[in-house]
Amino acid sequence: MLTGKCYCGKIKYEISSEPISVVHCHCGNCKRSVGGPFTTWVVVTESSFAVTSGELKTHLTEGRVHRGFCDNCGSSITYNPLKSDTIDITAGTLDDPDSVSPKKHIWDRKRIKWITMDDDLPHFSEWSQNAEPIE
Numbered sequence: 001m002l003t004g005k006c007y008c009g010k011i012k013y014e015i016s017s018e019p020i021s022v023v024h025c026h027c028g029n030c031k032r033s034v035g036g037p038f039t040t041w042v043v044v045t046e047s048s049f050a051v052t053s054g055e056l057k058t059h060l061t062e063g064r065v066h067r068g069f070c071d072n073c074g075s076s077i078t079y080n081p082l083k084s085d086t087i088d089i090t091a092g093t094l095d096d097p098d099s100v101s102p103k104k105h106i107w108d109r110k111r112i113k114w115i116t117m118d119d120d121l122p123h124f125s126e127w128s129q130n131a132e133p134i135e
């Protein structure tokens with residue numbers, strides 16, 4: 001069981017199954033909406049994610065994804081595509097981020113040039129589905 005919360009603690013959540021994946025996303029949407037130079041997402045099935053305290057405020061982005069955040073402190077917590085049964089959770093809001101392991105970088109073509117990581121993970125130019133990693 002993974003648990004997490006927003007900065008102020010109004011929103012608390014649980015994840016009841018193993019993550020499907022953990023990705024570093026360098027896309028422009030994540031930069032603007034989360035505020036960091038990239039965002040690390042824990043991808044889980046929607047049915048395994050539960051808010052146990054408070055209520056996520058959502059913002060519809062790109063017409064197809066609800067981003068969930070705390071309306072008190074502003075912490076970004078979820079990325080929830082409407083046409084998918086998965087939901088992404090910001091790794092930074094986990095109580096124990098060391099308990100998950102990033103698997104890849106996506107949207108590498110949008111990566112800020114001063115972000116370099118020698119983590120030996122595959123990099124994908126855009127979304128990784130059906131794509132070959134780039135060198």
Ligand SMILES: [Zn+2]
Nearest residue numbers: 006008070073
């Ligand atoms: Zn909060």
Ligand SMILES: [Zn+2]
Nearest residue numbers: 025026027030
């Ligand atoms: Zn992104």
